Amino acid sequence: MTKQINTLDTRRGGSNSTSPFFVAYPRLGFFISKGVFAFPVIFMGLFFALPLALTFVWSVFERTMFWMKPAFTLFAYENFFTSARVDNFLASMGHSSISVLIAFIIGFPIAVFVRRRVPQVAQHRVILLFILPFAVSEIIRIFALRPFLQRNGLVNDVLLKIGVINEPITAILFTPTGVIIGEVMSFLPFIVFSGFLAMEAVPKYVFEICDDLGAGPIRVFIDVIMPLAAPGIFAGSLFIFVNGLGVALLPNILGGPGAVNAGLIATQAISALDFPLAMAVSAIMMATLLGLLYIGHRLFNLTRILTPIS
Amino acid sequence: MNDDYSSKWGYRLKWLYTLLVVTTLMLPVFFVMYISFNENGFGARDYDFTFEWYGLIFSDLLMMDAITSTLILSAITVIFVVPMGLITAKLYKITQYPLAVVSLMLSPLFVPSDILGAALLVFFKNLNGAFTLFGEWVGASWFDTWFDLGYFSAIVGLIIYTLPYVFVVILITMGRYRQEQTEAARSCGATAWQAFWHVEFPQIRTGVFSSCAFTLILCFNEYTRTSLLKGGFDTFTTVLVSQMLNEGMSEQSYAMSSLVSYIAIAIIGSVIIFTLVRSERLERIARAKAEPLMAS
Numbered sequence: 001m002t003k004q005i006n007t008l009d010t011r012r013g014g015s016n017s018t019s020p021f022f023v024a025y026p027r028l029g030f031f032i033s034k035g036v037f038a039f040p041v042i043f044m045g046l047f048f049a050l051p052l053a054l055t056f057v058w059s060v061f062e063r064t065m066f067w068m069k070p071a072f073t074l075f076a077y078e079n080f081f082t083s084a085r086v087d088n089f090l091a092s093m094g095h096s097s098i099s100v101l102i103a104f105i106i107g108f109p110i111a112v113f114v115r116r117r118v119p120q121v122a123q124h125r126v127i128l129l130f131i132l133p134f135a136v137s138e139i140i141r142i143f144a145l146r147p148f149l150q151r152n153g154l155v156n157d158v159l160l161k162i163g164v165i166n167e168p169i170t171a172i173l174f175t176p177t178g179v180i181i182g183e184v185m186s187f188l189p190f191i192v193f194s195g196f197l198a199m200e201a202v203p204k205y206v207f208e209i210c211d212d213l214g215a216g217p218i219r220v221f222i223d224v225i226m227p228l229a230a231p232g233i234f235a236g237s238l239f240i241f242v243n244g245l246g247v248a249l250l251p252n253i254l255g256g257p258g259a260v261n262a263g264l265i266a267t268q269a270i271s272a273l274d275f276p277l278a279m280a281v282s283a284i285m286m287a288t289l290l291g292l293l294y295i296g297h298r299l300f301n302l303t304r305i306l307t308p309i310s
Numbered sequence: 311m312n313d314d315y316s317s318k319w320g321y322r323l324k325w326l327y328t329l330l331v332v333t334t335l336m337l338p339v340f341f342v343m344y345i346s347f348n349e350n351g352f353g354a355r356d357y358d359f360t361f362e363w364y365g366l367i368f369s370d371l372l373m374m375d376a377i378t379s380t381l382i383l384s385a386i387t388v389i390f391v392v393p394m395g396l397i398t399a400k401l402y403k404i405t406q407y408p409l410a411v412v413s414l415m416l417s418p419l420f421v422p423s424d425i426l427g428a429a430l431l432v433f434f435k436n437l438n439g440a441f442t443l444f445g446e447w448v449g450a451s452w453f454d455t456w457f458d459l460g461y462f463s464a465i466v467g468l469i470i471y472t473l474p475y476v477f478v479v480i481l482i483t484m485g486r487y488r489q490e491q492t493e494a495a496r497s498c499g500a501t502a503w504q505a506f507w508h509v510e511f512p513q514i515r516t517g518v519f520s521s522c523a524f525t526l527i528l529c530f531n532e533y534t535r536t537s538l539l540k541g542g543f544d545t546f547t548t549v550l551v552s553q554m555l556n557e558g559m560s561e562q563s564y565a566m567s568s569l570v571s572y573i574a575i576a577i578i579g580s581v582i583i584f585t586l587v588r589s590e591r592l593e594r595i596a597r598a599k600a601e602p603l604m605a606s
Contacts, residue, residue, distance in 0.1 A: 033502075037401045040394040040473070044414050048470050051433035052421065058432055067435070106331060113324045121593070126328065128582050131524075133335045135578035137531030139547050140567040143554060144338035147345065147352050154341050185335060239420060246422020249534065263424030267538070275432055282425045289420060306412060 052286055059280035068275045076280035085265055089284075092251070092261035095176050096244030099183035100237045103191045106184070108233070111195030112225065116207055127196050130189040142182055142253050149173045149181065149254075174256040182254040186247075187240040194239070197305065198232020199225075230300040238296065242289055339571055346564040363565035373549055373566060380546040383461065383536070384529035387468040388522050394469070395476030395521060399484050402477075415477045418470050427467065427538035434463045434539070459541040467535035472528050476521040483517025516585055523581045527574050546570070 062071035080086060114126050133141065148154050149172045156168040172178055202225055210220045226233075244250070248263035260268075262285050269278035296302055345351070349358035367373065402411050418426065437457040445453035457463065487510055495505035511518075533547035543552045553563055 037397060040398045041401070041411065041414065043394070044418075044470065044473070047430065047433075047466050048418060048426075049414065051429040052426070054433065055429050058436075109324075110328050110331060113328065117321060117324065125582075125586055128585075129328075129332050130335075131578060131582070132332065132575065133339075135527055135574035136336075136339050136571045137533070137547060137567075137574075139531070139533045139551055140342065140571060141339060143559070143567070144342045147559070148338040148341055185338070188331070188335060242420055243422050246425050247534070248424045263422050266428045267424050270428055270431065270538075278428050279432060282429050285422070285425045293420075303409060306409075 052282070055279045055282040055286060059276055059283045061276050061279075063274055063276050066273055073276075076274075076276040079277055080265075080280055080284070085260075085281075088258070088260040088265070089245075089262055091176075092245055092259075093241075095180050095259075096183065096241045096261075099180050099187070099244050100240045102180070102184050103188045103240055104233070104237060107188050107191035108195045110192050111199055114196060115199035115202070116204065123196075127192065130192045133189060138186060138249065141186065142249055145178070145182055145185065145254060146173065149178060173254060174259075176255065176259055178254040178256075179251050179259050182250045183240065183244045186250070187243055190239050191236045194232050194236030195229070198229035198236070201232070201304065201307065202228045231296075231302050231304045234296045234300050235302065235305055238289075238292055241292075242285075245288070246285060342564055343568040343571065346561070346568040348561075351561045352559065352564065363561045364569065366562050367566055367569060370562065370566075373546075376544050376546050376549040379544055380530055383464060383468070383540075383545065384526050386461070387465050387472065387529045388525050390465070391469045391472050391476050391525055392518060392522055395473055395480050396518065398473070398477050399480040402481060403484065403489065416474050419474045423471070423532075423534035424538075426470065427535045430463070430467055430470075430535075431459070431538050434459060459539060461540070464536050464540035467539040468529050468532060471532060471535055472525045475528065476525055479521040479524065480514060480517045483514045487513050516588055520581050520585060523577055527577060530570075531574070 058068065059076050060072050060074060061068040062073050063075070080089075114123050118126055146153070150156075151168045151170055151173075153173075155172070156165075159165045160168065172181070206224055206228075207220070210224060215223070245261050246263040248261065248267045251259035251261050251264050262281050266278045266281040266285075269275070269281065293302070346363055347359050347361070349360040349362060350356055398411065398415055402408050402415075405411055434457050441453040441456050445451055491509055492505045495509045496502070500508070530546065533551060536545050537543075537548045537551070540548075543549055550563060550566065553560065
């Protein structure tokens with residue numbers, strides 16, 4: 001019982017603080033500490049959840065010359081679904097899915113390797129290495145891919161010198177391939193991080209049992225790792241998928257004329273002062289995200305990801 | 311059999327692969343650094359080593375101003391976001407609805423920058439319109455500029471962007487802290503603040519400081535939200551992008567990008583090294599304390 005009372009006291013923060021001010025006004029102290037704890041939640045509700053929810057409302061507003069006015073019209077959606085925009089959106093979904101797959105194939109084995117073979121104390125240190133790319137601005141990393149991949153860039157130079165190709169490959173940059181390379185290079189660390197967290201759900205002894213029973217690596221992956229680590233894998237993949245759809249810089253800098261994703265459609269609509277269209281694209285993105293999250297949660301119970309931090 | 315120690319070479323190959331992937335991710339950046347020392351710029355046949363382009367950076371007043379204003383923007387964001395992350399992590403520990411808190415705090419990770427930027431832009435423009443109308447109704451012009459696009463809106467965008475990272479980093483460091491220690495301090499007569507500042511904070515200090523460094527760098531490097539919500543070309547990334555798009559990649563842009571990358575890598579690198587050295591030291595102390603007990 002005593003313990004419980006103590007816990008309650010701690011929970012209230014400064015409520016029974018011994019400073020004379022709070023002794024004189026105990027309720028004030030209680031409200032201040034309540035307010036302090038509620039502040040970040042209110043902030044995120046007001047400036048994050050509310051604007052995103054309102055995109056659905058703004059998307060049915062009517063466009064005026066420079067702004068928009070309250071109305072109910074589906075013109076922006078019609079504009080989106082009856083033009084090349086929807087094709088671009090679907091194509092960018094395809095590219096994004098390919099990036100997710102490639103990032104998974106390259107990155108996930110690293111997470112498995114680190115969890116399984118690297119000594120416990122050193123595991124976090126290896127994973128920290130993958131934070132290093134984030135020290136460099138995304139702009140610089142994406143721009144840097146241009147001199148890297150272009151006609152007289154490093155990749156072509158090296159391939160020419162070692163004689164693998166006779167003339168420079170021009171089909172890398174300013175094509176969907178360029179965008180996919182950019183997405184993989186930008187988001188790969190996230191699959192390593194989420195994979196690493198996900199592998200927490202797979203105890204090390206499970207691998208020993210698998211070895212004892214003579215299961216091969218593919219069997220272990222499909223029958224043991226996948227079911228246990230599915231929520232984390234799904235979260236990492238969703239992150240890459242959604243960002244591949246939404247980060248306008250990637251197709252803008254690395255893609256050709258046809259490479260347009262949802263983020264680019266939205267920012268172009270804003271430059272053209274077509275705010276309802278930008279909001280419709282945002283609303284479609286949000287609906288896609290929420291739909292995928294719902295499916296993921298039904299299939300894998302995403303709350304399992306939180307086990308390591310709680 | 312593929313048991314843990316069956317193949318030394320397999321183990322080494324996997325290490326090699328991991329390091330190769332990290333290097334590949336950094337390779338374009340290293341290439342930019344390499345170009346920045348070439349007197350003849352990118353694509354030239356000859357490579358002449360020079361520091362010339364680095365010297366020119368500091369003569370570019372536009373860029374210098376941009377860097378100053380970006381640093382101010384990042385510093386203000388850090389001042390707000392780190393306490394917010396700390397409070398949220400504490401809230402997560404004591405609330406009855408941890409799932410709701412964690413979903414709200416982590417969901418910005420899944421909303422792409424352009425989509426959030428666009429939504430916030432329209433939100434601020436609407437708020438501004440509403441407050442101007444309200445001001446007209448009341449007969450005061452005081453409300454007109456509250457939600458103008460500028461530092462305030464950009465900082466709000468940056469806080470939403472960085473809060474999930476700060477929250478996670480602090481929450482992970484808090485994982486090692488046991489709530490009973492606070493209870494012990496409170497029953498010894500400490501106030502809630504004293505219990506936090508003298509007992510809990512020293513134990514989570516590493517997480518707080520690393521999240522400060524990480525936030526500073528994320529804000530400094532951020533482009534989309536800043537450019538949508540700030541307006542004008544006067545931050546580091548917006549100036550860099552406008553230069554790159556208008557004049558192409560000049561030698562100076564390469565030097566500028568490299569310089570910023572060195573600084574950022576140095577900061578993140580030293581944070582990583584500091585964290586590692588510290589955790590090593592703590593482990594050694596813990597082992598030293600544990601051993602006599604183990605022996606008895």
